[in-house]
Amino acid sequence: xxxxxxxxxxxxARNGWLLxxxxxxxxxxxxxGPLLIMVAYSFMVKGDYxxxxxxxxxxxxVGILFERDIFDGTLRLASAHLVIFLRSVxxxxxxxxxxxxxxxxxxxxxxxxxPRARAIWLFLITIPFWTNLLVRTFAIGEILRTEGxxxxxxxxxxxxxxxxxxxxxxxxxLVGMAYVYLPLMVLPLFxxxxxxxxxxxxAAYDLYASxxxxxxxxxxxxxxxxxxxxxxxxxxxxxxxxxxxxVLGGGKNMMIGNFIELQFGQGRNWPxxxxxxxxxxxxxxxxxxxxxxxxxxxxxGGGHG
Amino acid sequence: xAERNFEVSRLPGFATTAIIVFIILYLPIIxxxxxxxxxxxxxxxxxxxxLRWYEIAWNNDAVKSATMRSLTIAAAASVIxxxxxxxxxxxxxxxxxxxxxxVIYVLINQPLMVPEIVTAVALxxxxxxxxxxxxxxxxxxxxxxxxxxxxxxxxxxxxxRLEGMDLTLEVAASDLxxxxxxxxxxxxxxxxxxxxxxGAMLAFVISLDDVIITExxxxxxQDTLPTYMLGQLRRAITPExxxxxxxxxxxxxVMLTAFFLLTRKKN
Amino acid sequence: xxxxxxxxxESVYKVFGQGAHAVHALxxxxxxxxxxxxxxxxxxxxxxxxxxxxxxxxxxxxSGGHILLDGQDVTDLPPNKRPVNTVFQSYALxxxxxxxxxxxxxxxxxxxxxxxxxxxxxxMMALVKLESMADRKVAQLSGGQQQxxxxxxxxxxxxxxxxxxxxxxxxxxxxxxxxQVELKRLQTETGITFVFVTHDQEEALTMSDRIGVMSAGKLxxxxxxxxxxxAPVNRFVANFIGETNLLPVTAAxxxxxxxxxxxxxxxxxxSTLSIRPEQIRVADSKAKGAIEARVTNLVYFGTDVHAHLExxxxxxxxxxxxxxxxxxxxxxxxxxxxxxFVPGAARLIxx
Numbered sequence: 026x027x028x029x030x031x032x033x034x035x036x037x038a039r040n041g042w043l044l045x046x047x048x049x050x051x052x053x054x055x056x057x058g059p060l061l062i063m064v065a066y067s068f069m070v071k072g073d074y075x076x077x078x079x080x081x082x083x084x085x086x087v088g089i090l091f092e093r094d095i096f097d098g099t100l101r102l103a104s105a106h107l108v109i110f111l112r113s114v115x116x117x118x119x120x121x122x123x124x125x126x127x128x129x130x131x132x133x134x135x136x137x138x139x140p141r142a143r144a145i146w147l148f149l150i151t152i153p154f155w156t157n158l159l160v161r162t163f164a165i166g167e168i169l170r171t172e173g174x175x176x177x178x179x180x181x182x183x184x185x186x187x188x189x190x191x192x193x194x195x196x197x198x199l200v201g202m203a204y205v206y207l208p209l210m211v212l213p214l215f216x217x218x219x220x221x222x223x224x225x226x227x228a229a230y231d232l233y234a235s236x237x238x239x240x241x242x243x244x245x246x247x248x249x250x251x252x253x254x255x256x257x258x259x260x261x262x263x264x265x266x267x268x269x270x271x272v273l274g275g276g277k278n279m280m281i282g283n284f285i286e287l288q289f290g291q292g293r294n295w296p297x298x299x300x301x302x303x304x305x306x307x308x309x310x311x312x313x314x315x316x317x318x319x320x321x322x323x324x325x326g327g328g329h330g
Numbered sequence: 331x332a333e334r335n336f337e338v339s340r341l342p343g344f345a346t347t348a349i350i351v352f353i354i355l356y357l358p359i360i361x362x363x364x365x366x367x368x369x370x371x372x373x374x375x376x377x378x379x380x381l382r383w384y385e386i387a388w389n390n391d392a393v394k395s396a397t398m399r400s401l402t403i404a405a406a407a408s409v410i411x412x413x414x415x416x417x418x419x420x421x422x423x424x425x426x427x428x429x430x431x432x433v434i435y436v437l438i439n440q441p442l443m444v445p446e447i448v449t450a451v452a453l454x455x456x457x458x459x460x461x462x463x464x465x466x467x468x469x470x471x472x473x474x475x476x477x478x479x480x481x482x483x484x485x486x487x488x489x490x491r492l493e494g495m496d497l498t499l500e501v502a503a504s505d506l507x508x509x510x511x512x513x514x515x516x517x518x519x520x521x522x523x524x525x526x527x528x529g530a531m532l533a534f535v536i537s538l539d540d541v542i543i544t545e546x547x548x549x550x551x552q553d554t555l556p557t558y559m560l561g562q563l564r565r566a567i568t569p570e571x572x573x574x575x576x577x578x579x580x581x582x583x584v585m586l587t588a589f590f591l592l593t594r595k596k597n
Numbered sequence: 598x599x600x601x602x603x604x605x606x607e608s609v610y611k612v613f614g615q616g617a618h619a620v621h622a623l624x625x626x627x628x629x630x631x632x633x634x635x636x637x638x639x640x641x642x643x644x645x646x647x648x649x650x651x652x653x654x655x656x657x658x659x660s661g662g663h664i665l666l667d668g669q670d671v672t673d674l675p676p677n678k679r680p681v682n683t684v685f686q687s688y689a690l691x692x693x694x695x696x697x698x699x700x701x702x703x704x705x706x707x708x709x710x711x712x713x714x715x716x717x718x719x720x721m722m723a724l725v726k727l728e729s730m731a732d733r734k735v736a737q738l739s740g741g742q743q744q745x746x747x748x749x750x751x752x753x754x755x756x757x758x759x760x761x762x763x764x765x766x767x768x769x770x771x772x773x774x775x776x777q778v779e780l781k782r783l784q785t786e787t788g789i790t791f792v793f794v795t796h797d798q799e800e801a802l803t804m805s806d807r808i809g810v811m812s813a814g815k816l817x818x819x820x821x822x823x824x825x826x827x828a829p830v831n832r833f834v835a836n837f838i839g840e841t842n843l844l845p846v847t848a849a850x851x852x853x854x855x856x857x858x859x860x861x862x863x864x865x866x867x868s869t870l871s872i873r874p875e876q877i878r879v880a881d882s883k884a885k886g887a888i889e890a891r892v893t894n895l896v897y898f899g900t901d902v903h904a905h906l907e908x909x910x911x912x913x914x915x916x917x918x919x920x921x922x923x924x925x926x927x928x929x930x931x932x933x934x935x936x937x938f939v940p941g942a943a944r945l946i947x948x
Contacts, residue, residue: 030658038428044421045434048414052437055478059456066455127351134348137339155586157539159556160575164358167373177374226338265445267542282447302448501656502689504676506703520693
């Protein structure tokens with residue numbers, strides 16, 4: 026390589042860094058950097074009125090699963106915490122399953138329309154996708170409310186005498202999350218189904234498969250990458266959900282996100298809040314790693330596409 | 331006799347399910363919008379058309395200042411993130427892969443991967459310390475945080491536009507005596523502009539919609555429209571919330587339509 | 598030296614990539630193109646002709662060697678400081694600018710006065726007959742019209758050398774023929790040195806003053822179209838330009854001996870004889886240098902017949918024999934005939 030070529034290459038890399046530098050600086054200042062500070066805070070001593078005191082302590086991490094007895098200082102399993110974790114995982118999994126159950130037929134329906142109709146249906150899915158999450162949560166909440174549409178209608182029709190209490194329970198959170206995260210499932214499923222070669226269906230029917238067998242043995246295995254992508258895209262934000270459980274679950278049906286917030290509010294236990302955040306981040310990272318591996322395997326293996 | 335073909339792509343119950351999904355998806359939003367025009371104070375009993383709740387919201391000082399704050403932050407974050415994302419996109423596309431490029435990608439996309447509540451808490455911790463150290467309490471923290479998490483949203487359409495751009499056009503410009511700077515201002519930037527505008531629109535919408543990070547980063551009296559709405563939860567719900575939501579929705583839809591028009595492929 | 602060369606390449610090397618994956622695009626290429634010449638770089642794809650053009654334009658840096666323009670070393674100059682312009686294969690017209698703005702782009706970049714830009718732009722659009730299209734966007738033009746805009750744009754700043762990278766390859770056959778004539782006219786009118794890259798031998802033969810044939814990163818031969826055709830220096834050039842028959846020969850008393858034993862005369866150096874199909878004719882068996890051959894196949898071509906011949910030693914040749922009006926060559930598959938070479942047509946070539 027000549028000197029001129031070498032200089033050209035070096036200059037190109039240098040310019041790449043220089044141009045990216047301002048964005049990286051801001052991201053380090055207001056996104057990535059604070060995460061590291063949070064790691065440090067999780068190992069500090071909790072302050073009496075929030076914040077932390079300097080000094081090393083495992084209490085934040087221990088506090089995730091155990092609580093210290095006020096009188097003798099012994100540790101015992103914090104069952105209230107466990108309930109919140111289990112609820113978060115349970116609701117996130119159920120949300121993913123429900124959303125897949127409704128999302129797959131929807132994605133299939135959109136993908137099998139003619140190109141013009143497809144664009145319109147797709148646009149109809151995209152609008153809620155970009156619409157304010159809080160507004161959508163409010164919208165579903167207003168329907169479910171005591172003074173909301175469903176109760177008013179049922180009362181008017183004389184089907185019930187007193188309004189049903191549909192808000193502020195786990196069911197409401199589940200319905201709300203399924204409602205707000207549905208587009209996140211439909212879009213990657215649609216992308217996968219759109220690539221699907223419909224000639225394969227003709228082949229399968231020709232080879233004596235029934236409709237159900239075609240779905241089970243041909244369609245689902247081939248669109249698997251889309252299913253994984255959609256499931257992760259729904260599961261990850263569900264696990265970290267904050268707005269939906271707060272608006273629809275009331276104070277009693279906290280999920281991890283609300284529990285974290287509590288530590289920085291009334292709980293005044295910043296190290297515990299920091300440790301909980303790190304735990305959530307680790308779980309989400311594992312889910313994303315699983316996703317990347319599954320996608321890569323899908324790309325390498327398999328004769329199709 | 332009607333001829334019925336065997337349609338291979340038809341699966342039983344799928345179309346019905348899809349239609350139900352679309353109804354469920356839109357019914358709450360449409361209800362919310364409709365009742366924002368309700369004459370009465372109910373969100374379920376229709377008492378005639380009226381713009382009364384818009385008027386009430388408009389005359390509510392808290393709503394007015396939250397709206398102004400939301401728009402200020404969204405505008406600032408959109409400009410800052412788009413400028414930084416454009417530079418980063420120019421730095422990371424259309425050149426030989428260089429050492430550390432993966433680090434840049436990971437950092438840029440990091441806000442998409444970390445749960446928002448985690449970023450929010452981390453910013454709360456960090457900015458609390460900065461607030462004590464500097465004494466500054468202003469909107470700068472919110473603008474910095476919003477600009478940061480908007481960067482990946484602005485970066486994606488700009489990068490897509492750059493990658494779709496014909497490299498020979500810039501080569502041709504340099505052949506026709508344009509300096510690097512002239513090439514950038516006369517060729518690269520005009521061709522990149524639709525992507526930049528699309529990125530800015532997306533960033534604006536994302537910033538406007540944010541609840542969690544704003545809720546944790548804001549100092550006292552710095553409510554944006556979404557955090558104001560969240561704060562109203564404990565009160566009795568009146569169509570005023572619907573009116574604010576509808577206005578927010580309208581703004582989002584306008585921005586998104588502009589975004590789609592800008593990114594639509596020619597022909 | 599009578600005149601300074603317009604373009605000079607001095608032992609230019611170009612390597613892409615590194616280590617085991619390195620591709621040697623150009624190896625020790627030296628070349629000198631005269632002022633006002635229509636010079637063509639001809640070769641198959643991947644032979645390095647476009648790379649050489651891009652080195653002259655300044656889009657690539659050579660890995661070794663020097664590029665001179667008008668006697669001045671420009672090896673380290675960026676493209677915007679070189680007095681050469683390029684017509685790109687894809688035209689690379691700016692889609693956000695009108696025809697007029699495209700043509701005036703270079704002058705604007707050079708900061709010329711507005712009056713000069715306007716005047717020169719008009720003049721250029723007239724030269725390529727596109728005055729009526731001046732305010733259209735380039736996307737609204739046909740392929741041929743875009744081609745003309747690309748030409749006008751590159752000629753507007755009056756470059757010392759115009760580089761053309763397969764500019765006709767995107768056009769259909771009829772338009773291509775028209776543009777060949779048009780290009781030649783423009784070159785004669787403007788007197789600018791043209792360096793034209795193509796893989797089409799017919800294009801090269803009809804338009805060029807001189808041709809440089811390239812293969813595998815090396816310049817194989819530089820000569821006039823006639824010399825390239827009649828006196829190829831090696832097997833590659835002989836095969837790439839037109840059709841030819843290649844026969845191994847050994848030096849013998851009074852000429853060169855073919856495998857079948859016949860001694861023929863030939864010019865040049867080397868151990869292979871090249872003879873074009875149309876330079877083979879039917880001969881009397883007693884004539885000097887007559888070669889006995891068996892007709893293995895006859896292919897009818899309207900104006901002539903291609904006779905596939907097998908010589909005594911098994912070597913094969915194709916002869917293109919003219920058909921007498923309404924007639925018949927009288928040849929039959931399987932028959933034995935005698936042929937000889939048109940005097941002075943046979944060339945010896947190297948490998």
